[in-house]
Amino acid sequence: MPAIPQRARPTKIFLIGLLSFLAVLVLAAFQFGDNNGLNSMPYAQVRRLVPDLLKAKKMASDGNLDLLAGQPMRGEPVTLRGELTDANCFLGNHTHAYDHAFCAKFCVAAGSPVLFISDQGGVAYVVLTARNGVPLPENILNLIGVPGIAVKGRTLDANGVKTLAVENLGP
Amino acid sequence: MSFRTRSYLIAAALCVIPSFSLAQDAHYHNAPSSTMHQKNPFAGQHAAAVAGAKLYAANCSACHGATGQGSGNIPSLSHGPTQSVPDGEVFWFITTGSVGNGMPAWGSLPEEQRWQIVTYLKSLKNTANTSKPGSAPEKFTPVKTNAPLPEPPYTDFRVEQPAKSRKISAQDLPAPYATDSANNGPQLVARPDDAWPKGPDGFTVQLYAKGLDNPRLIRTAPNGDLFLAESSSGKIKVFRGITADGKPRETSVFVEGLNRPYGIAFYPPGNDPQWIYIGNTDSVVRFPYKNGDLKATGPARHIADLPPGGHWTRDVQFTADGKKMFVAVGSASNVDDTDTTPEEKNRADILQFNPDGSEMRIYAYGIRNAGGGLAINPKTGELWCSVNERDGLGDNLVPDYITHVQDGGFYGWPWWYIGGHQDPRHNGKHPELKDKAIVPDVLLQPHNASLEITFYEGSQFPAEYRGDMFASQHGSWNRSVRAGYEVIRVPMHQTGRASGEYEDFITGFVVDNGHVWGRPVGITVAPDGSLLVTDDGSNSIWRVSYTGGNTQKNASELNHAGNTAKSASN
Numbered sequence: 001m002p003a004i005p006q007r008a009r010p011t012k013i014f015l016i017g018l019l020s021f022l023a024v025l026v027l028a029a030f031q032f033g034d035n036n037g038l039n040s041m042p043y044a045q046v047r048r049l050v051p052d053l054l055k056a057k058k059m060a061s062d063g064n065l066d067l068l069a070g071q072p073m074r075g076e077p078v079t080l081r082g083e084l085t086d087a088n089c090f091l092g093n094h095t096h097a098y099d100h101a102f103c104a105k106f107c108v109a110a111g112s113p114v115l116f117i118s119d120q121g122g123v124a125y126v127v128l129t130a131r132n133g134v135p136l137p138e139n140i141l142n143l144i145g146v147p148g149i150a151v152k153g154r155t156l157d158a159n160g161v162k163t164l165a166v167e168n169l170g171p
Numbered sequence: 172m173s174f175r176t177r178s179y180l181i182a183a184a185l186c187v188i189p190s191f192s193l194a195q196d197a198h199y200h201n202a203p204s205s206t207m208h209q210k211n212p213f214a215g216q217h218a219a220a221v222a223g224a225k226l227y228a229a230n231c232s233a234c235h236g237a238t239g240q241g242s243g244n245i246p247s248l249s250h251g252p253t254q255s256v257p258d259g260e261v262f263w264f265i266t267t268g269s270v271g272n273g274m275p276a277w278g279s280l281p282e283e284q285r286w287q288i289v290t291y292l293k294s295l296k297n298t299a300n301t302s303k304p305g306s307a308p309e310k311f312t313p314v315k316t317n318a319p320l321p322e323p324p325y326t327d328f329r330v331e332q333p334a335k336s337r338k339i340s341a342q343d344l345p346a347p348y349a350t351d352s353a354n355n356g357p358q359l360v361a362r363p364d365d366a367w368p369k370g371p372d373g374f375t376v377q378l379y380a381k382g383l384d385n386p387r388l389i390r391t392a393p394n395g396d397l398f399l400a401e402s403s404s405g406k407i408k409v410f411r412g413i414t415a416d417g418k419p420r421e422t423s424v425f426v427e428g429l430n431r432p433y434g435i436a437f438y439p440p441g442n443d444p445q446w447i448y449i450g451n452t453d454s455v456v457r458f459p460y461k462n463g464d465l466k467a468t469g470p471a472r473h474i475a476d477l478p479p480g481g482h483w484t485r486d487v488q489f490t491a492d493g494k495k496m497f498v499a500v501g502s503a504s505n506v507d508d509t510d511t512t513p514e515e516k517n518r519a520d521i522l523q524f525n526p527d528g529s530e531m532r533i534y535a536y537g538i539r540n541a542g543g544g545l546a547i548n549p550k551t552g553e554l555w556c557s558v559n560e561r562d563g564l565g566d567n568l569v570p571d572y573i574t575h576v577q578d579g580g581f582y583g584w585p586w587w588y589i590g591g592h593q594d595p596r597h598n599g600k601h602p603e604l605k606d607k608a609i610v611p612d613v614l615l616q617p618h619n620a621s622l623e624i625t626f627y628e629g630s631q632f633p634a635e636y637r638g639d640m641f642a643s644q645h646g647s648w649n650r651s652v653r654a655g656y657e658v659i660r661v662p663m664h665q666t667g668r669a670s671g672e673y674e675d676f677i678t679g680f681v682v683d684n685g686h687v688w689g690r691p692v693g694i695t696v697a698p699d700g701s702l703l704v705t706d707d708g709s710n711s712i713w714r715v716s717y718t719g720g721n722t723q724k725n726a727s728e729l730n731h732a733g734n735t736a737k738s739a740s741n
Contacts, residue, residue, distance in 0.1 A: 093514075094507070096505075097505035143354055
């Protein structure tokens, strides 16, 4: 067996030890930031908290986490006319509007993102909620698939992606 | 043949017959044959049906209706195949769904709950829309509207009135977005006890057939048999004759297993057809046919492929000389630009083929959806169509229309409408087409959903009706106060030409601004000169007869005591 150089062994051991220590520190930092294990909470449990924003905020606060829910979206205020539809059908099959409202609502209910297709040039916007963590109101969701509706909101061009945070119906 | 051999043959035949009939039943959404033997653990149990009713209300009623009556393309569950196939097949279909056809898979529901839904569905057998005398109509909260009455020439259900004449011209159109785009689809309810279709003085309306499964287009064969497309269940049915109390003498399923059939045409034109052509949503097929056939005598022969989906109805007609076939294919979308949307290729057109399906060409274009109704004017030989125009521009835009169709004609969609009105969603596009966009002959109420049309060549109605057109109006959803839900008459003034006006003819299908009980779809002239109207709201066929001035008496004479029919006089 070849002999290990006398000076290499302690340095290697030291480095491994240092890295392990740092890794533990990082993990601990995350662990310490989430006192109540909120980050590992299953999605279904989180979903149940959405209607109770105050409770969710308290839980986050108790867990040393930031919850941006309720914070308004920034962007340019606009009123646009067009159609709310779902991303799966529109981007996958260019299917929207006529005879498609049920399908679009079904996809959105199943988790497909909402898109807004503007009457002006057919520009597609990713629909954001007006405030973080606050769902789109039912009266707006009821109009998914209806052509020619007017909505008020804020537009933002984020890294080439056009977004529309829908505040309410217009004009 | 020895006695023993004959016995073997009879025994073999007895074995084959039931297995064949079982194979026929296994067509329910192509359920695997094993599912038909699956037992419902809750079959007939009241508690399970009650639990199933709650699950149904939460998960299914939004589409299939509060009582399982179905609507439009959504099939009825209270009668039809759902009631006749084994529980296991229904359970299988609920579990697997058919996402491509709009039916979600409900496998995520616990198995027990799916069986409870099946139990509930089976308890619905023939409960919806049968309107038995004395039965209590379902309870619903009336939806009132405070909207002011419409300004002529526009109308809505509150002022529709048989024999009332109307005329919309291109100069009457409001600006786009003068009102919001409405989302006012109807909720179907069972026909209230005091509701019945009504016609002009002298006309009687009777119930010809009920308990149908999504009855759509109806067409009269040269021998007088009546062919009906039950689109959602993929069937063509035949009705023969009219009994003394106004019912079919004979009913038969001509063919089944089709893909949303709608258009029906007999070929060659004349009294001795050899084929019947069917417009499926994705193809035209034909079956051998001769006068008197109640069932198809041979397999389908493929004639032409059609773009599937979108506006799905495909009416079919032949030129009077039988040399060419017309097929109407509606758009895939409301108003997408055909220049940039490949899905719109060969759509929003009336296509022309040879009868064998060869040499397809676009006969007329820019016609958003004429799939609901084509007809040949017997006086002039011209092709006519009934068109659903676009949505999303407000209550009074864009008028639906009925028009004769010009070879090579451009009717505006998607860039223009009703002549040179530019759609604001396509501002600046195709200025060269502005002057080419044809103003149609008869403008109808916007969003009426005009469907099948027929020319009246019967002898029963008064002479002034001869040569006029009748059209079914399925009814609006994109209008804040609903319109349509009626049959209209388009006078042709004995000339074969329309002058732009139309009349309300049969009304009475709307309960209030939220509820309707009937939706006219198909229309044809029966051999005795009465008019038959299919209705996929109540899954019925109505028969309109001219009985002279004493309508009340005639109606009660025509309908035996205890029958549900009532006077149609107004």
